[in-house]
Structures are given as C-alpha cells and as structure tokens.
Amino acid sequence: MTYSEENYLKVIYHLSTGNSKGITTNAIANEMESKPSSVTDMVKKLAEKELVAYKKYQGVSLTEKGRQHAVMIVRKHRLWEVFLVEKLDFSWDEVHDVAEQLEHIKSEKLIDKLDEFLDFPTEDPHGDPIPDRNGKIAKMEKQLLSETSLNTKVICVGVKDSSSSFLQYLDKQQIALGSAIEIISREHFDQSLSLKVNDKPLSVSNKIAANLFVKPL
Amino acid sequence: MTYSEENYLKVIYHLSTGNSKGITTNAIANEMESKPSSVTDMVKKLAEKELVAYKKYQGVSLTEKGRQHAVMIVRKHRLWEVFLVEKLDFSWDEVHDVAEQLEHIKSEKLIDKLDEFLDFPTEDPHGDPIPDRNGKIAKMEKQLLSETSLNTKVICVGVKDSSSSFLQYLDKQQIALGSAIEIISREHFDQSLSLKVNDKPLSVSNKIAANLFVKPL
DNA sequence: CTATATTTTTAGACAAAACTAAAAATGTTT
DNA sequence: AAACATTTTTAGTTTTGTCTAAAAATATAG
CATH class of the missing domain: 1.10.10.10 (Winged helix-like DNA-binding domain superfamily/Winged helix DNA-binding domain)
Incomplete structure (x- = not known):
C-alpha cells in the first residue's frame, strides 16, 4: 500500500x-x-x-478490509501523537504534521512496542480514542459543549477541531483536557455561553462550544 | 527533497x-x-x-551542501536506531529497516527533541558515531580486529558490517559492544584468530575479524 | 418536466522515478 | 595503437499520481 x-x-x-x-x-x-x-x-x-x-x-x-487498514493508520497517527506530547514535550497544537508523516511507517513491531512503551494509552492528546492492535475502538461518553444544558458541571474530554488556531485559543483560555466547566447561561441571540472554567468566568462563542467535547461529571 | x-x-x-x-x-x-x-x-x-x-x-x-544534507540523514537514522534499541527494546539486528524509513521524517524539532530525549548519544547501537545537530562527527579511535597485533587486549567498539546475519553471529558468540577481547594467536594459513572473549576462548575467521572494530584498552 | 446548474467521470497530458536496449565513451590487452 | 571488454550515457517506455478540459450523469428550479 x-x-x-x-x-x-x-x-x-x-x-x-x-x-x-x-x-x-x-x-x-x-x-x-x-x-x-x-x-x-x-x-x-x-x-x-x-x-x-x-x-x-x-x-x-x-469495505471491511479498507476500514481495518484505515483504523490501523489512525492507530499509528494517534500513538505517535501521544509519543510526541508525552515523551518529546511537543504541545498538542504541534503534533499533527509530524504524526501525519509517522503514521506511514511500516512495522507492526514498531507500533506494538511503541504502544507498550507509552503504556497502552486509550486517547490521543486531543481526546480522540486510540484503536487497539485489533482495531477495536473504545468509545466513550462525550457530547458537544454547545449541546449541553445549562447549570451542568462537565469536564472537557476532547476537541472536534484540532487546528492549531483553535488549540492555541484553548491554551490561552487555560482550557485543557480535564478542565472543569460549568455552564452558567446561554445568550439567545448568538448562542454564546457564559462559563466557569476551573472556577474562573469565561464567555465563549457558539463556534468554540461546538468544537469542545465534554462529559458530565 | x-x-x-x-x-x-x-x-x-x-x-x-x-x-x-x-x-x-x-x-x-x-x-x-x-x-x-x-x-x-x-x-x-x-x-x-x-x-x-x-x-x-x-x-x-x-558538494558541501550535499554532504550537509547527507550527514543530517545519517544523524536521523542513527538517532532512531538508538531510540529503537534503548526505548523500544529492539535488538541491534532489527533496527535497520525501520530506521531506514524513519530517517526521512521531516521535522527539525522532532529530531532535536529526540536527541535530547535520548540524552545526546554519540554512538548508535552498532558503534557508529552520531553527527550532532551542526553535522559535526566526533571521530573515535578504532581499528579492525583483523589488523590488531597479537597479545593485545582490546574492547569491541563497533561493527563494519551491520547485516543481521553478522550481528546474530556476534550475539551467538556473546560478543557485544564493550566486550573485552584478547588476541592470542593468528593462523598463518587463513588469517583466522584465536581469541579470548570475556575470558572465554573463541576462534574466529578473518572475515569476522575484518568486520569488528576494536580499540586498545 | 424541461432547462439549467452542479457534480462526476473520461480523455489526454505531465512529472518523477524507475526500467530496457542501444549508442558512446573509457579502460585494458596484446 | 588497434581490438575487445566494460562502463556510462542516451533514447524511449512504464508506472504512479497528479492535473486540465471536455463530456456525461445527476440534481435543482422554474
């Protein structure tokens, strides 16, 4: 291939x-x-x-065959992203292009050993699930912040858009995977949200909220 | 490129x-x-x-420009080899093909971070020198075992041929980088050598000796 | 249900990197 | 130095993956 x-x-x-x-x-x-x-x-x-x-x-x-292949590429991509962030100190907005190259390296042994070295992570730095060596993907409970009801306490578990501009915005607002978010109110006019992120107030547009995955606490 | x-x-x-x-x-x-x-x-x-x-x-x-490029590829190849052996538990005869792929990954940041992660190694798993980020290669004292005089005590510091068949032969004879070797005698007929490797007697052909780098103790 | 717009496919061309077969240059012998 | 052998280059194909422009199919609108 x-x-x-x-x-x-x-x-x-x-x-x-x-x-x-x-x-x-x-x-x-x-x-x-x-x-x-x-x-x-x-x-x-x-x-x-x-x-x-x-x-x-x-x-x-x-086809099923094609899906299996694709899943293995995704597995490699996400494992390399974990490696870059965890071991080489890349930030989550820097990993994509390099992982895009690394995902094409052909060696089953390499990827299995890497998986082991990283202690079998189940998610990449953006909260996306990592398929296991059989292609199985543990799916986790998550919803978009934009679709979450008021007065709910949630934690951030992933991003939908992983462009560096979005990720850098999140960094600036000190939103990371694991951040606690409370939804205070929703502006009817533009669907923007008033939040408390780690107990600090923050207002975000609908576009932001529609790209953040959260799960109920 | x-x-x-x-x-x-x-x-x-x-x-x-x-x-x-x-x-x-x-x-x-x-x-x-x-x-x-x-x-x-x-x-x-x-x-x-x-x-x-x-x-x-x-x-x-x-050209000088071409040499610089080539040296950087060699740097990447050898750093990845160290990674594979030190971090992912590959053996020294398994790393070549994978490193051959990894050496083409384009990212200066990646390779510098990898270098740091590996603690700035100066040699790869076969004893070959790793160029630094400026392309400088620390050259070390070494000679072929076949050209070493009798009754000398040396240690093994590298291999000339790094084919897996040769490396596996060395594994079998328990010769590794760092092994202490003493040259007992040389057969005139075929230039084969009688050695002591880690104090155990061993006879090797000239072909073996001509592919092992050693340095005086 | 035609007419128009959009999407998708086909046909033909091109660049990269390889090959085969033939021609040209270089090396080696006597 | 001529004859032969070897090495290197040229010329012409092939394969992979892309493109443009034109044709065909599908979707949309009045």
Whole structure:
C-alpha cells in the first residue's frame, strides 16, 4: 500500500464517521486539497484492491478490509501523537504534521512496542480514542459543549477541531483536557455561553462550544 | 527533497567515506539495487540542485551542501536506531529497516527533541558515531580486529558490517559492544584468530575479524 | 418536466522515478 | 595503437499520481 493510497483511505474513513451514505468525490477532493478527477482515479484503484466499494456517480464507502487498514493508520497517527506530547514535550497544537508523516511507517513491531512503551494509552492528546492492535475502538461518553444544558458541571474530554488556531485559543483560555466547566447561561441571540472554567468566568462563542467535547461529571 | 533523492545522497555519502575519488555510477547502482541508467538520471538531477558535482563519465562527489544534507540523514537514522534499541527494546539486528524509513521524517524539532530525549548519544547501537545537530562527527579511535597485533587486549567498539546475519553471529558468540577481547594467536594459513572473549576462548575467521572494530584498552 | 446548474467521470497530458536496449565513451590487452 | 571488454550515457517506455478540459450523469428550479 502506497503513501497516497493510505492518505485516501484515512480521509474516506474520517469522512465516513457519522455519515452512513457514500462519500462524494468532491468531499474527498476538498479534504485532500486535490481535484475530483484525481479522486476518481484513485478511488478506482482502491476499488480494484477491494478497499472501497464504488459505483460510478454514487460515491464510495470503505469495505471491511479498507476500514481495518484505515483504523490501523489512525492507530499509528494517534500513538505517535501521544509519543510526541508525552515523551518529546511537543504541545498538542504541534503534533499533527509530524504524526501525519509517522503514521506511514511500516512495522507492526514498531507500533506494538511503541504502544507498550507509552503504556497502552486509550486517547490521543486531543481526546480522540486510540484503536487497539485489533482495531477495536473504545468509545466513550462525550457530547458537544454547545449541546449541553445549562447549570451542568462537565469536564472537557476532547476537541472536534484540532487546528492549531483553535488549540492555541484553548491554551490561552487555560482550557485543557480535564478542565472543569460549568455552564452558567446561554445568550439567545448568538448562542454564546457564559462559563466557569476551573472556577474562573469565561464567555465563549457558539463556534468554540461546538468544537469542545465534554462529559458530565 | 524527495525520499529518493535522500536515499541517493545517503548512498553517495557512505561510498565516499574513505574514498576520495569520484563515486561511479555502477557502485551507486549496486548499493541501491537499481540500474546504472537510473543512477545517471538521478545524479543529473542532484547536480542541477548542486548537491553533487558531476562530470559525465567521471563519477560523482558530494558538494558541501550535499554532504550537509547527507550527514543530517545519517544523524536521523542513527538517532532512531538508538531510540529503537534503548526505548523500544529492539535488538541491534532489527533496527535497520525501520530506521531506514524513519530517517526521512521531516521535522527539525522532532529530531532535536529526540536527541535530547535520548540524552545526546554519540554512538548508535552498532558503534557508529552520531553527527550532532551542526553535522559535526566526533571521530573515535578504532581499528579492525583483523589488523590488531597479537597479545593485545582490546574492547569491541563497533561493527563494519551491520547485516543481521553478522550481528546474530556476534550475539551467538556473546560478543557485544564493550566486550573485552584478547588476541592470542593468528593462523598463518587463513588469517583466522584465536581469541579470548570475556575470558572465554573463541576462534574466529578473518572475515569476522575484518568486520569488528576494536580499540586498545 | 424541461432547462439549467452542479457534480462526476473520461480523455489526454505531465512529472518523477524507475526500467530496457542501444549508442558512446573509457579502460585494458596484446 | 588497434581490438575487445566494460562502463556510462542516451533514447524511449512504464508506472504512479497528479492535473486540465471536455463530456456525461445527476440534481435543482422554474
């Protein structure tokens, strides 16, 4: 499996979660910053290899085989992110590009040993679950802050958007995984929220709240 | 710089050490398990980029710029080898192929942090020196066991051949970096040696002795 | 239910990196 | 120094992954 094929599988996998329909050519092209025609070509190749199911004009979806491959790439990506943060002192907004490269290293032994070295982490630095060596993903209870009712006490368990600009905003506001958040009030006009984060008052826009995962205390 | 260009630079660098002349197309093709015509093509490209000096039919040599690049690849390769052995419990005969992949990961921060994490090692698991972040290589005193005079006490500090078959042979004979070796006698007929390794007698062929680096105690 | 707009696919081209086969240059022998 | 052998380069293909532009299919709107 080539570097490029792996990237396509990964993108299709990510677009598939919470999307039971076929993934469109355009959606993939957008995500990969490439052109729809390139996607069509590659998708045909992946279909040849039975990694995706594809019918002209109907979009693609991963086969079980393709899903397994994709999950392993995600596993590698997230384990490397943990390594970078825990062992090499990277911050959570710096890990993505490097992990993007490391995820393509081919060695089962490497990834299993790394997993062990990191003490079998179940989540990456952004709160996303790490598939185990059999591809099993422990799913955890979490909801978006924007969809949480007033006067609830929750803790931050993940981010939906992991762009560095969002992560740096969170750093600035001293919001991290594990932070205690209480929802005080919601502004009707723009859905912005008044919070207490670690007992300090903070107001956040709906866009922020819609990208923070929390779970009830 | 592409993956492939990096591999060429690395091979040319390795062929260059202890070889002041131009490196031949054939030598490179051999080392890379490719064809001379492919080498000619790539060498032209590297010459365009001023990474090598090249005159038709005269072989190639690295420019200073090319040497710097090559040294950085070697630095990455060897640091990753240390990581694999020290942190992930790989044995010294298992690290090469994985390090071959890891050496192409592009991130200065990654490699400097890794260096720090490993406590700035100066040698890889085979006793080869690790260039520092400025490309400086601490050279150490070492000689081949085959060229060491009788009745000398030495310690093993490196291997010339790091193929897994050789390394596994050394494991079997319990020869490792740091092992104390005394040269008892040399057979005139085949240049084989009688040794004491960690006080136990052992006879080795010239081929073995010609691939073991030692230094006087 | 046509007409129009959008999406997707096809066809053809290109760049990178490899190859084979043939030509050119260099080396080696006598 | 001519003849032969070897090495290196050139010329032309191939494969992978991308692209543009045009054609085909699907979706949307009046």
